[in-house]
Amino acid sequence: MHAFANPTRFLRIARPLTPALLLSGLAITAVALVYGLLYAPAERLQGETVRILFVHVPAAWLGMAGWSAIAVASLVELVWRHPLAAVAARGSAVPGAVFAALCLASGALWGRPAWGTYWVWDGRLTSMLVLLFLYLGYLALAGAVQREGGSSRIPAIFGLVGAINIPIIHYSVIWWNSLHQPPSLGWSGSSMAGPFLWGLLAATLGFSLIFAGVVLARMRALLADIQADARLRRRAMEA
Amino acid sequence: MREALDPWPFVIAAYALGVGATLALAAWSWLAMRRAEKRREEAKAK
Numbered sequence: 001m002h003a004f005a006n007p008t009r010f011l012r013i014a015r016p017l018t019p020a021l022l023l024s025g026l027a028i029t030a031v032a033l034v035y036g037l038l039y040a041p042a043e044r045l046q047g048e049t050v051r052i053l054f055v056h057v058p059a060a061w062l063g064m065a066g067w068s069a070i071a072v073a074s075l076v077e078l079v080w081r082h083p084l085a086a087v088a089a090r091g092s093a094v095p096g097a098v099f100a101a102l103c104l105a106s107g108a109l110w111g112r113p114a115w116g117t118y119w120v121w122d123g124r125l126t127s128m129l130v131l132l133f134l135y136l137g138y139l140a141l142a143g144a145v146q147r148e149g150g151s152s153r154i155p156a157i158f159g160l161v162g163a164i165n166i167p168i169i170h171y172s173v174i175w176w177n178s179l180h181q182p183p184s185l186g187w188s189g190s191s192m193a194g195p196f197l198w199g200l201l202a203a204t205l206g207f208s209l210i211f212a213g214v215v216l217a218r219m220r221a222l223l224a225d226i227q228a229d230a231r232l233r234r235r236a237m238e239a
Numbered sequence: 240m241r242e243a244l245d246p247w248p249f250v251i252a253a254y255a256l257g258v259g260a261t262l263a264l265a266a267w268s269w270l271a272m273r274r275a276e277k278r279r280e281e282a283k284a285k
Contacts, residue, residue, distance in 0.1 A: 110253065224276045224279040
């Protein structure tokens, strides 16, 4: 892991990987969503609204995965002070926030025909909304630190503390009464029928590859900005 | 008895939102990366 934290080595790997992840992710997602929209069967109880599953579940998974990535990168930054860890955490924040917002919006669009309401203040929905606010707070904090030149350890601590919300989101439907259904997919198996499960796994894989490509692209942009600023500063001092 | 809502407008809206947001995010990140890397090359050349 230490070997890959070298920015030069990271760029050598990230350059070919970024378009490969984005293009393969877009292709797999397109196939999965066409399947979900046109070919997946309607569900016995939920009817056609179940098709929203193929957007909503990957968005929820990636919203939580984004913050998990921030937390791990923050820990690496605080403990080992790797130069790439802060860049990785910042690179995960925008895509994580977009997918958390997409999860909330697609969930609301699913909730209206399924539950009769766009929103309820129950544990799952509220903790997911808290995650979106955490992302916005993290982005504001990291942006301020970059602008004002503060310590990058401040957003790292925030990223680590915010991770407490991830198990709360996951277990909210088990701990509290909720309109939201309990998890139907876990390490021990799935309660979903095959036509939904395989389509969902394909959509999750496709969106995840896009997410990884976007994180790499944002990390490369952040690194390039840091390197350009350092070079310009050095030139200004020499002049 | 209340009539059930037509689910299709909600399904189409969710897909449009999902595809639109994902494509916009990917395109924005790719263009921002290209812009930043061009800026680095320009700074190197100066």
